[in-house]
Amino acid sequence: MIDWYFSHIVLVQSTLTTLLLALSVQVPLRAGVFSFAGVGCYGIGGYIAAIGMVHYGLSTATAILLSAVVGGVVAYALGLLIQRLTGLYLAMATVAFTLIISVLVVNGGDLTGGAAGLFGALGMLDTGHLLAVAVVVVAALTFTEIGPLGRRVEAVREDPELASAMGINVARYRRATFAVSGVLGGLAGSMTVLLRSTVTPDDINFHLVVLALTIIIVGGSRSWLGALVGTVIFVWMPEVLAFVGEWEDVVYGVLVAAAAVYLPGGVTGAAVAGYRTYRRKRREAADAPPDGPPPQPVAAGVGGDS
Amino acid sequence: MASGTIEDVDGAADTAATESVLRADDVAVHFGGVKAVDGVSIELTPGRIFGVLGPNGSGKSTLLAALTRLVPLTRGSLEFEGRRYDTVRPHTIAARGVARTFQTVRILPGRTVFDNVALGAESAGSAGKAERGRARQRARTAIERTGLAGKERHRPDELSYGYQRRVEIARAIASEPTLLLLDEPTAGMNRQERDDITGLLGDLRGEGLTQLLIEHDVQMMVDACDHLFAMNFGELIADGEPEAVVRHPAVQEAYLGKQGRAHA
């Protein structure tokens, strides 16, 4: 067990940081905001942490905190700037934001280390710290998923106009998701960099956007659990698929495509749907007279309807 | 109330009423060249059901959108419980107690009937635990009253059209609003089903709820409303006692087919 843990420590840790990254895209998406600003803030957070540590000797905690705050503030400001945008237009604008950041750091001279990036920003972080952060984040997010707040977030996503006719301040929700995604992105970026000690402009790329999106769609886009499931799948897939060797990417592609086709709500969505069917079946079984004939479809009709 | 085109069929009845819930003054909504609403002034007094009649495209729904701030006003002013609100954002006025239904069904597809109604119920109050309990109770009551009992756990797309409309109504009344705006709430229902809804609206009036109702069923409007407005081409063409309004020649001319004439 201990051995297993130590040889998989990187996977365990990157599961936790990747979860935060995925959440930074999922949180806005859940409110109908198709924003990848979180990925840009992942880059910002990574660089701030590395710069803080390498150039200014900040402590690990300070570096992470600073990254989260700056990420949140930058994303919030971005949100203010582009609040008129929706859908894929918003997606494009935020992808542009992310890619611009990667160009900025290439051209950042000594501060950012240019094309080579920065090295030696090894933070004092262990799995326990990461776990604590993840738990706090997940607990906080749970509140936005269940009960009244959950319903409101869903209304903001599904029908903003309806939501505002229900007294919900849609613009404020949207701006808030920007800030949250910035904080999450900043956390994810800074912790990733402090774990691996290096950051380069290449770390902020379109593939990260794709990865985050794939994780939450395959895992399930409606709750943090979906993000977690997706993260576990994609972080551990190379490990699990190692046996197919060089065809790993082909298998990966087939699995992702199959998930898109067969799992409309992602893995968690499928699980929830399966559970519902199971419960309904049980209800029906319980409703049927114990010694009578099995319920005919005809009989089940109105019964199920009412 | 300034527009010269309004023919006040019996002006006296209204002015005697108490303080108004909502007052719209010379409201106009233009979309480019389309004058969807053009200088409408209305006043809604507490505890009554007001109806809006008018041909298709006469601006009824747009008027409702204007009253709920979902479209910008081209001109005019709005007042709710004595406070101007023609520049606030839609959620503000909704939060003050104006609930509405939409002409085309708008419900959250992924949520159950109960959740949809609860969304309305919760929009009224704070987030406290006791209040949450009350909100659930309000939602349950609204579901009962709209004939949705037993369908709480259904998803909207599993419901027939008529039942989807009821969800809209339930959601609106669950917020226990001060003013309820209904845009063709009974479209797709037959006479009996309409009567149920009308009965419900009457009960709500009994509880003091002010309502503004848009419907094309003249019989139902006459039965249900205390006061009718008739619109055509974005303007009010008549305003007053229901019976009087539907008999008004301009309304007959603009609006009523065989069905309405039979009634008059």
Added chain:
Amino acid sequence: MLDVSELHVSYGPVHAVRGVSLLAEAGRITLVLGANGAGKSTSLRAICGLQPAGGGSVRLDGAELLGKRPHRIVREGVSLVPEGRRIFAPLSVAENLRIGGYTAGRSRVAALADGVYDRFPILAQRRDMPAGLLSGGEQQMLAFGRALMAQPRVMLLDEPSMGLAPGMVDTVLDRVRAIADSGIGVLMVEQNVDAGLAVADTVSIVARGEVVRSGDAEELRQDASVVHALLGDAALAEEGTA
């Protein structure tokens, strides 16, 4: 000409239509009445191939339609004015009509559209506006006009009068009558019972997925209270099971 017999449709465990039989004959209007949730729309959708049927048959002049894909069925000459209008919101009014005439051959589209514009002048005024901006009633007119463009042999109408002002209800139903008189079979669901009865030839009343009564419209016109009672019963029954 369109002979629906013993149609069954289920949504998963919900058996919504249970052995419905309906007939649409050339030159005649068959009115389908029923309470909310009775299974009217489901039946029409199944006839058009939008919903897989669990059993029964739908024959057009003897040829089986069940199992065919919707666009095939439409090309056989069956067109539907769907519940809830379903106009193409971002397309202009004119484009909505053009797509309605997709099967009708290029050359006739313009003339057919002019016919619709004559009947509904407001649509002509809104010709180049995205259809989604129309008022509810205007959209209903467009949906109706769009179905006319297909020049069907059988027309299925799911509440064509919904959201229409009384005057316009007359226009539409008169038009339906005229269509039927030109030799087209019409199967029409209506909640506006009186207006529907006024133009119908035959009536079928559906409750809980079954036809509980069918007969001559004339008969029922004389005794409208029977209809109302049946509908009322159905509604009560619905609530009763709830």
Added chain:
Amino acid sequence: AEGGIATQEGIPQEIKLLGVRDQTGPVAYAGIGGARGGKLAITEINRSGFLGDGVKLTIEEIDTAGSIETASAEMAQATADRTVHAIMGPTQGQQAATVAPMVERAQVPTIFTQAGSDGVVINDYTFRATAPMASYYHLATEYLAAKGLRDVSVLYNATYPTFAEIGEGAFPKQADRHGLNIVSSTPVQSTTQDFTTPVRSIAGENPEAVVMLLTEPQSVTALTQLRQAGYDGQVMGTSVQGGGNLTEAGRHGEGVIYPTDFSPALRSEKARDFVAAFRERFGQKPDVYAAEGYDGMWWLARAIKASGSASREGIKRGLQQVAKEGFDGVMGELTFEGNDMRVPGVLVRWNGRSEELVSDGGAS
């Protein structure tokens, strides 16, 4: 359990190594080449009984698939595996820099090939069997100066650390020293695909030589378009050209000269034997990556022999000891700066089908 515990001193019968590098993904060619070179070396080492009778080196390759995450995850597992004696590390600069602190923590000696950026050779356990490109790029500069090609334009990928370093640092400095005149310096990005605009400007300047510091596909395009833009002067490339991509440039690639750490055209006996053996085994000529993998593996074997121990500590000590002395490899006389390899380098010309020697820094 199979294999010994890698912390035990002495030389066991089986010495287990792991290669953790790209076998798929965008720079797979480097990892694949490195792995092949290493395999060939292992066969020779084992067959010759270099480490003693019956002592066998074994290696297993693990794919990092072009991803930093995978690289660090696989390295974590590799370093945690107590039967692993040493690791042949990732070829990509960033992957390598990320795992470098890790191998120190786990105290597993790791030899990198390629991985040209800073931050890779940073502690006692990190070793590199590839000389930084900048360390032998002077061969190019000297050649240009000797041929009197003084007006030079530089076209370089500024988002790629190795090239940025030469384009902005090493080359301008050397050019200055040798009296070359840099007419223009044009940075592009890794995402630049079409070079019409920059090469037009360069062709317009008509310098006597163009120094081209670009990735593989970029090189092909830039060369093709440079020629189409009417430039027919000398083009000076980098060892990236050794990967065979110039074949794709067809006649446009003919005559390009570049410094490299290894060329199949090298005339030393070691190199000739290596080329022949490699050909026999893999059916093609070895590239620079293979040569680095091969010399890297021999470095390791010599290290074990030198310290008399295949334990992790022993290998580390041995590698340092060998580095201090240097040795002869297929890349020529190898010297070291700390744990980092230096090569004499060689300048070659692409004749359209293969490399020809132009001059060598003593590698033959």
Added chain:
Amino acid sequence: MAQHILNAVALGSVYLVFALGMALSWSTIGILNFAHGATFMFSAFTAHVVTQHAALPMPAVVLIAVAAGALIATLTQLLAFGPIMRRATDHRSAELRILIGGIGVAAIPLAIAERVTASAPFGFRGSTYQAQVFEVFGLRMTTTVLVIVVAGIGIGVGVWRWLATSRQGLALRAIGVDSETASLMGVDRSTLALGTMATSGALAGLAGALLTFQLGAISPASGDQLLIKAFAIVVLGGLGSMGGVIVGAFVLAGAETFVLAMNQGTWVDAVSFGLIFVVLLLRPQGLFGRKEVRRT
């Protein structure tokens, strides 16, 4: 200056040919195909493999790539997007899944090509085609550029007009809005969708062949780089507007060429994406896009 404009036009045409295919399926039937880049790359790769065995002239190479592209896209539609669309209740829920389906599909040809080439660049060395360089009015260009510009602008304008005026074009747009209702109009949605995807794939193949001729070689990763640019172009032009795609392609190419001509090569992406960002700030629906139609 004139030379720079010509270069921008050439680059814009390359982008255009690539983006057209993507925009076609996206703005009609609502399929944002993230495998478009991989289709592009793999078509070129297929042609590359064939030219290694047979010395073919340019038209034959192009034809092979076009056929390969059409085939890949058809398979993608049959195996991934088609089933997704059939299963989805509404288009919005299908949208993200289509995106992910495309990402999954894209991994497959990419992995194969990377495997075979070990990620080294590949081109049409075996083809008999040799680009000729010529000068008109002092401007230098190659026959390849000429072909690309003609093909790009010709096909672009053709597709644009066809979509705007033809019956099928209208049907395609209707499918994109509400495919169920479209089928009620007699539109054979699956066949039309398949045809659209095949055409889109053929355009990807065409782009693959032409761009490989233009660049000399591409690498397996080249498709991804173009994908994000094409995405940017379509959004910049405004979703649903083919004219917008044409303008968008040239605007982006113009911006990039300008930055390169100023010798600020490392700022290219920042400037081009910055430009898109600013355009969206000013026009949230892109240059020629329509605002979403929605009313109360």
